[in-house]
Each structure stands twice: as C-alpha cells, then as structure tokens.
C-alpha cells in the first residue's frame with residue numbers, strides 16, 4: 001500500500017476545534033504529536049518540505065498507521081500521492097498543542113535547576129516566553145540570568161499584575177512547593193510545571209504536569225534491566 005496515498009484527510013478544523021480535540025486526546029497521542037512537532041521543525045530546517053507517514057513514523061519510531069491515526073484529527077493536512085506539507089503540519093500540530101499561542105511563563109526558585117532552565121534558549125521558539133523569575137534569596141534578587149530578571153518572590157502579586165502570566169514553573173525546595181503553588185494560582189497562573197518531587201493539590205481548573213527526573217531515571221533503569 002502506498003503510504004502517501006493514504007496521507008489525506010477531509011475536514012479542516014479551526015484553532016478552537018483543534019484545541020477541543022487536543023483536550024480529548026489520550027496522553028500517549030499528545031506525547032507523539034509533540035515528537036512529530038519537534039522532528040518536523042528539524043527536517044524543515046534541513047530543507048525538507050514534504051513527508052509521508054512512513055518517513056514520519058521512522059523519525060519517531062512508530063508505524064505509518066499510528067502516524068496516520070494521530071494526524072487524522074488535524075484535518076486535511078495530507079495530499080494524496082504527495083504526503084504532508086511539513087510546514088503546514090508543524091503549524092497545525094503546534095496549534096493543537098497550544099504552542100501556536102504565545103504563553104507567558106514565570107519561574108519560581110532560581111537554584112541549580114531554575115538557573116539552568118533560565119539559560120535554556122529553546123522555550124521561546126515554541127511560544128513559551130519566560131517573562132520573569134522569582135526567588136527569596138537576596139543574593140539572587142535583582143540579577144539577570146539568561147537575560148531574565150530575578151524578582152523578589154514577596155513582590156509576586158505586584159510584578160504579575162502587569163505581566164499576567166499563564167504558566168508557572170515550580171523549582172523551589174519541596175517544603176516550599178504547596179505555598180508557592182497556591183500563590184501562583186492566586187496571581188492567575190492556570191498551568192504549573194512542577195519539578196518538585198511532590199504531588200501538589202490545586203483546584204481542578206489548574207493543570208499540573210509533574211516532572212520527576214529521579215522517577216524517569218528509575219524507569220530507564222528498569223527498561224535497561226528488562227532488556228538484559
């Protein structure tokens with residue numbers, strides 16, 4: 001069967017519809033879409049303008065059928081016999097994942113982890129603008145890291161009144177996590193990327209993604225162990 005011949009869908013959803021579709025997608029599919037998005041930008045930068053589901057599948061190590069199923073929610077992104085337009089597909093996946101929008105992000109806790117995140121250059125190109133960071137340590141307040149100002153956490157409300165952040169990155173010690181998280185919600189943050197090794201309880205209207213690097217290492221060790 002010709003993969004390119006199947007790389008076609010019929011409808012063309014609006015950004016609002018795409019966002020609703022995204023909300024209903026299984027987590028695994030969202031994870032794969034994020035990988036497609038990254039790979040599409042990579043091949044686009046290398047000059048590739050068209051791609052079929054077999055090639056896409058190879059890039060992220062899934063079957064062409066899985067690629068077609070994942071992309072079927074995006075509307076008419078494929079053309080029979082040609083495949084997908086790389087730029088168009090990347091745009092639509094970006095829209096579906098919310099990175100077509102510009103998100104204002106604040107970070108709390110400028111320690112070894114927060115410092116590294118502030119210096120990372122990759123957030124902006126995906127639409128995540130790190131507006132300001134916060135800490136309570138006077139030695140850090142007032143400094144600039146990666147071009148981003150470190151403000152006094154005690155001034156959170158005043159600073160955020162003008163910024164109106166959408167998302168918060170939590171990189172404080174675990175003991176401080178619950179209080180800091182609830183203050184972030186108080187200034188209007190509706191999504192938190194939580195690096196602390198603690199499950200924080202927040203209103204259901206606030207999305208929380210926990211990034212537990214130690215647990216990921218455990219999963220990796222288990223996978224290596226199982227392969228032996």
Ligand SMILES: NC(=O)c1ccc[n+]([C@@H]2O[C@H](COP(=O)([O-])OP(=O)(O)OC[C@H]3O[C@@H](n4cnc5c(N)ncnc54)[C@H](O)[C@@H]3O)[C@@H](O)[C@H]2O)c1
Pocket residue numbers: 108109110111112113114134135136137140153170171172173174176180195196197212213214
């Ligand atoms: N460093 C890593 O590789 C790593 C990996 C995984 C998870 N984590 C988790 O990420 C969090 C941060 O780790 P780290 O190594 O950067 O810690 P760190 O101790 O180096 O930095 C914590 C920072 O938070 C600030 N802080 C403390 N209380 C605060 C408050 N109430 N409001 C604002 N700022 C406050 C401190 O002044 C400090 O600058 C921890 O919960 C840790 O368990 C870290």
